[in-house]
Amino acid sequence: MYFKGINSYGDRGLVLDFGDETSKSISQEVNEAFLNILNLNLQSLNIVPSFNKIVVIFENSKIRDQNKDKISMEMRDTNSQTNKKVTKIWEIPACYNEDFALDIKIIQKLHQITKEEVINLHSSVRYYTYYIGFMPGFPYLGDIPSQLITPRLATPRVKIPARSIGIAKNHTCIYPRVSPGGWNIIGQIPFDIFDLQSTKPSLFLPGDEVKFFSVSLPEFQKIKKHNFSLNELIKEYSS
Amino acid sequence: MNSIIITRAGTHSTIQDFGRFQYQHLGVSPSGAMDQRIITELQKIIPNHQNQFLEFAYVGPSIKVKEGSVKICVGGNCNMSIQKNNNSQLECHPYKSINLFEGDELIIHNTIDSVYGYIAFEHGLGLEPCLNSYATDTKAGIGSINRSLNDEDIFHISKDVNSWDIISIPKPDLEKVTNFKVYPGPQLQYFSDNTLQSFISGVFTITNQSDRMGIRLKGESLISSKSHDILSEGILPGSIQVPSDGQPIVLMRDIPCTGGYPKIAILNEVDISRISQLPPETKITFDLQTIY
Numbered sequence: 001m002y003f004k005g006i007n008s009y010g011d012r013g014l015v016l017d018f019g020d021e022t023s024k025s026i027s028q029e030v031n032e033a034f035l036n037i038l039n040l041n042l043q044s045l046n047i048v049p050s051f052n053k054i055v056v057i058f059e060n061s062k063i064r065d066q067n068k069d070k071i072s073m074e075m076r077d078t079n080s081q082t083n084k085k086v087t088k089i090w091e092i093p094a095c096y097n098e099d100f101a102l103d104i105k106i107i108q109k110l111h112q113i114t115k116e117e118v119i120n121l122h123s124s125v126r127y128y129t130y131y132i133g134f135m136p137g138f139p140y141l142g143d144i145p146s147q148l149i150t151p152r153l154a155t156p157r158v159k160i161p162a163r164s165i166g167i168a169k170n171h172t173c174i175y176p177r178v179s180p181g182g183w184n185i186i187g188q189i190p191f192d193i194f195d196l197q198s199t200k201p202s203l204f205l206p207g208d209e210v211k212f213f214s215v216s217l218p219e220f221q222k223i224k225k226h227n228f229s230l231n232e233l234i235k236e237y238s239s
Numbered sequence: 240m241n242s243i244i245i246t247r248a249g250t251h252s253t254i255q256d257f258g259r260f261q262y263q264h265l266g267v268s269p270s271g272a273m274d275q276r277i278i279t280e281l282q283k284i285i286p287n288h289q290n291q292f293l294e295f296a297y298v299g300p301s302i303k304v305k306e307g308s309v310k311i312c313v314g315g316n317c318n319m320s321i322q323k324n325n326n327s328q329l330e331c332h333p334y335k336s337i338n339l340f341e342g343d344e345l346i347i348h349n350t351i352d353s354v355y356g357y358i359a360f361e362h363g364l365g366l367e368p369c370l371n372s373y374a375t376d377t378k379a380g381i382g383s384i385n386r387s388l389n390d391e392d393i394f395h396i397s398k399d400v401n402s403w404d405i406i407s408i409p410k411p412d413l414e415k416v417t418n419f420k421v422y423p424g425p426q427l428q429y430f431s432d433n434t435l436q437s438f439i440s441g442v443f444t445i446t447n448q449s450d451r452m453g454i455r456l457k458g459e460s461l462i463s464s465k466s467h468d469i470l471s472e473g474i475l476p477g478s479i480q481v482p483s484d485g486q487p488i489v490l491m492r493d494i495p496c497t498g499g500y501p502k503i504a505i506l507n508e509v510d511i512s513r514i515s516q517l518p519p520e521t522k523i524t525f526d527l528q529t530i531y
Contacts, residue, residue, distance in 0.1 A: 010422045010505035013475050022470055034264070046263035048473025050497050055473030057263070060508065133471065133497035136266040136379050177380065194265075196369055196381060202265040 002026045002052070003033070003075055006068065011061040014068060016054040016075070024143065026052050027130045031087075031207035036074055042067045049206050050131050087207040088238040094123065094165055094212040095220035096187040102157075103184035107150050107167065119214050121145045122165075122186065126211040127172060129204050137176035137194025137202045141210055144172050156182035163189045165212070190215075190224035191233060198230050241307030241399065245392040246344060249300040251451075252388040254364065255357075256290040259372030259381075263496050267381060269476065270374035271492050273355045273451060273515035275508075277314040280411045281359040284312040284336050287401075289363025291373045291383070296354050299347025305393065308340045310400040315356025316413075318348040335407035338400070352415075353516040362398040376493050378452065416513045417523045419506055424478060426501030429463040437461060438503060439527055443487065447519040451493040454514060456523070460485030463501055471497040477506035479525075489514060 002025075004017040018030050034049040037056065044067065046057040056071065058064040096104070096119045107118050127141035134140075144167060152168045157180065160166070164175045166183025173183055176194040189212075193203040204210065215223070228236065245252075257278070258271030272278045278292050293300065299317055313319060313333045321329040324342025331337050331345070333356075339345060350356050366373055366383035375382030384392075430438070443458035467483035474480070478490045480500040487503065491511065504527060506514065517523065 007425065008422075009425055010475060010477065011507050013505075015425050015472075020470070045258075045260040046269065046473075048263045048496060050472040051470045053470075053472040055475070057473075057475050131497070132264060133266045134495070136262075136381060138266050199370075201262070201267075201370060206264065 002029050006072060006075070009055060012058045012064050014056045014064065014071065016056070016071070018052040018054075020052065022051040024128050027128060028207070030054060031131075033075060034206060037071060040070055040074055042070060050133065087205065087209065088234075089126070090204070090208060090210045090238050092189055092210055092212050092237060093215040093220065093223055094187045094189055095215050095217060096122075097217045097220070099217070100161070100164065100188035101186045102164075103153065104186045106153075106184055107148060107186065110150055111147050113147060118148065118186065121148050122167075122172065123212045123214050126209050129206055129208040129210060130171070131206045132202060132204065135176065135179055137204070139174060139193075139204045139208075139210070140171050141173060142171040144170055146170075150184050152182035153184060156180055157185075160185060161188065163192065165189060188220070190220045191228045195230045200230070203230055203233055241309055241396045242305045243302050243309060243394050243396070244305045245300055245388055245390060246303045247301040247346075248388045248390050248392070249295045249298045249347065251296040252300045253294050253375040253377065254366065254373050254382060254384050254388075255292050255294040255375060256373045258492070259370055259374050262370055263473065266496050267370060268376050268379060268493050268496055270372070270376045270381075270451075272357065272374075273492055274315070274357075274413075274512040276411070276413055276512045277355070277357050278359070280334065280408065281312055281314045281357060283408050284334065284406050285310070285359040285361050287361055287363075288359040291360065291363035291366050293358040293360075293364070293388070295347065295356050295358075296350070298349050299356060300388065301344055301346045302358075303344040304339045304341050306341060307396075308338065308400060309396060310336055310338055310361040310403070311345070312336045312359050312406075313345075313347065313356065314359070316351045316353045317356045318351060320346050320348070322346060332407075334410055336405050338403050338405075352518070354518055355515060360396065361400055362396050364394040365396050366394075378493060413516070415516070416510070417517065417521060418526060419510050419514065419523060420526045420528050421479065421504035421506055422528050424502035424504045425472075426463075426469060427503060429465040429501040430461060430481075430503055431464040434461050434464070435503075435527070439525060442522050442524055445517050445519050445521045445523065449519065451491055452495070453491050454489040456487045456489065458486070461487060461503060465501075467500060469499055469501055471499040474498045474502070475505060477508065477511045478502045479504045479506070491515060
């Protein structure tokens, strides 16, 4: 139990505080609370979880104050409940081919390991989706094996290809679309994880678990050609 | 069928509405009109605006009726004129509806002593919403049009104008405010009493490095006594964050969804609209509200 309390954020926001640390167990509590608050169907504009906070945004202070008690009550109830599992487990194909693994040599050199070791390590762990942010659909996944922990690029790249897999510090990520960014790029996935045409546009939700499995370039091309929709991806790659 | 063509896009012209909500936990910013007071006023003149407002900054767009006719209204403080299809010039004013017929061109020259202006169109611009909103976030590539408007963009408005009656409202009193009452931010305690005193007594200048994402201020350096690097957390428009150079940034409508800088204070909703209209070099001050 990490929940510390609820504070005001200006005249129309609330911050649910789960302390100053970060860990998977803190995030699990945050994301569970996030889903519970989402299910309250409050008159809120946005509910934003992150490593150790949940920010809830309302249209004005009156609506904020009317809803604060409901959130307090929910947080009291949540603490006495055993966790309700609604999150998904994903198995995501990843191609670590040199055409995509733009920065894999940086990681090899830093940790004195082979390319195969980087691939085996990265695809050996089931990652936790801490939260989604930075850009639409961008998942912060972690924690990566300690032998892969690598700082951000000294000079961020101006253009990272869409669907790239990155590593920075103890996190790994997928860039949903072309973007500038400072993560070390080690591979690519063969489909989009964010679809603006869908009412549920993000493949991943905070709290989901994600494991990568290595695929060859021909397999990657084959999956890419299939052009999966988000709904098909859910059937194909989650359990 | 009625259609209009953008003959000059102007700078930073985008489609906006009151904002895109319920998606910030997926990394989608609320966006929406920078000055929401103006589109609220325009609703009174063009009630059937379909939430598809054209926002412009500094240099406005020029719009020509290609086919049919349209009814529009401009909001904000700006210079504008109409070039009729018979080459005569017609005077026109904000907050008064304008009827435009085939060949007529509305030319919005510029905003006066302000930044943003808006155009409302009867029956909208024939656009489809994206994630339940028409707002554009050019950095994220999201919107009914996912970019700024370009020259030659064409909009089709299938419905015909219902009534050509000229409707106007008194020019709203959107007084220029340069002193802002702010609430404590979530990381107020990251700043010493002395630094908070500098924040309250200091004068900050709006710089030209300001856009729909944020307004960068220049003034006395606000150095945190704790850290300028926090674990990223959800943020609201109007938050005043302070990176390690000590120069505050007021986060605006296209906020990054989470942020890793301490937030010293936050503006109230109407002040986000007010501050958005202050051109670069405007000097502003802050008052910290303690009870909220």
